[in-house]
Amino acid sequence: MVGVVGADFQREILFAFGGGDPLITIAVLDGPVDRTHDCFRGARLAPLETAASKSTDGHATAQGTHIASLIFGQPCSSVEGVAPLCRGLLAPIFSDDRLGCSQADLAQAMVQAVDHGAHILHISGGLFEGRRQPTAELIAAVAWCNQHDVLIVAGAGRDGCGNLLRRCGAANLLPVGAIDRHGRLIGGGDASLHDIGVAVPGANLIGAAREGGIGERRGANYAAGLIAGIAGLLLGAQTGNGQAPDPGAAVEAILGSATPRVAARAYECQRAWMGRANIEAAAARLTGVMHDTAAASPFGLWHRAQTSSQPSDHAAFRPRA
Numbered sequence: 001m002v003g004v005v006g007a008d009f010q011r012e013i014l015f016a017f018g019g020g021d022p023l024i025t026i027a028v029l030d031g032p033v034d035r036t037h038d039c040f041r042g043a044r045l046a047p048l049e050t051a052a053s054k055s056t057d058g059h060a061t062a063q064g065t066h067i068a069s070l071i072f073g074q075p076c077s078s079v080e081g082v083a084p085l086c087r088g089l090l091a092p093i094f095s096d097d098r099l100g101c102s103q104a105d106l107a108q109a110m111v112q113a114v115d116h117g118a119h120i121l122h123i124s125g126g127l128f129e130g131r132r133q134p135t136a137e138l139i140a141a142v143a144w145c146n147q148h149d150v151l152i153v154a155g156a157g158r159d160g161c162g163n164l165l166r167r168c169g170a171a172n173l174l175p176v177g178a179i180d181r182h183g184r185l186i187g188g189g190d191a192s193l194h195d196i197g198v199a200v201p202g203a204n205l206i207g208a209a210r211e212g213g214i215g216e217r218r219g220a221n222y223a224a225g226l227i228a229g230i231a232g233l234l235l236g237a238q239t240g241n242g243q244a245p246d247p248g249a250a251v252e253a254i255l256g257s258a259t260p261r262v263a264a265r266a267y268e269c270q271r272a273w274m275g276r277a278n279i280e281a282a283a284a285r286l287t288g289v290m291h292d293t294a295a296a297s298p299f300g301l302w303h304r305a306q307t308s309s310q311p312s313d314h315a316a317f318r319p320r321a
Helices: 006-013 059-072 103-115 136-147 162-167 191-196 220-240 247-256 276-287 300-305
Strands: 025-029 045-047 087-090 120-123 151-155 173-179 198-201 205-208 214-217
Touching: 006 198, 006 205, 006 220, 006 276, 025 059, 025 103, 025 220, 059 087, 059 205, 059 214, 059 220, 103 120, 103 136, 120 220, 151 162, 151 220, 151 247, 162 173, 162 191, 173 191, 173 220, 173 247, 198 220, 205 220, 220 247, 220 276, 247 276
Parallel strands: 025 087, 025 120, 045 087, 120 151, 151 173, 173 198
Antiparallel strands: 205 214
16 A cells, blocks of 8 residues: 555546546535636536635635546546546635635535535535534535435545534545555544545645646545545446446445555544555445446556656547547
């Protein structure tokens, strides 16, 4: 497990199951997204109007754009995402002109995303008002997610909201932490990560930057973006197998197929996802069918043959469909 770099993990899981199913919808609740970036050209993205939608092109937009690209970046663009064919909803909860997010704004974005058909919510960690005591509005929003069988993938860093959502009664909740190449947790974690979460290589993750650029970022919010995309792939594997998407079963499959991790501290997460083999094992648990995720994608066999750890050229030399 030691020695896996986030960028290597990111490349290893690209184009599993052909990049996803357009019938599966993943909502990103983070900062605003710069949809003019070339990696989103052709992506099925729908922006939702929230309290944080107005962008001033600052830190929140940079983070939201990077995370969205990890999921929805299109094949053969400058940044390739793990689930580029899935439908995306963009529901900003963090804005460039203020610090943090209120529970009211988080609840509103969650309900909007569910009402617009989200199967999966990616919620980044950050500063939330009254984190120790959930508000009635946030409890109601979580109940709405439960009623619609929605999966919540939460960044479980030091400022993660996993514990907050757990206290609200979230039924399908998957906290995600980030580890570095030495297996050390990046940015801390919370109790929800230890009890019901999974850790992912989360350093040097390559994503879209402002003004059309490409950059590397690290941390639980970005690792959670990859897992939200993977969850979308797994739900797509269900629909492709003639089954209805089952987010609760997807959580169980992700946890059950995780690689055991020897944590530095007893309270840290004991489960990790390290590569494409975890996806294939989870899909087998979920559908009862053994999958070759490379064979399912016109890019998969080419992609798995790549060995370079350099991020700059991995898209340029992939053959186009």
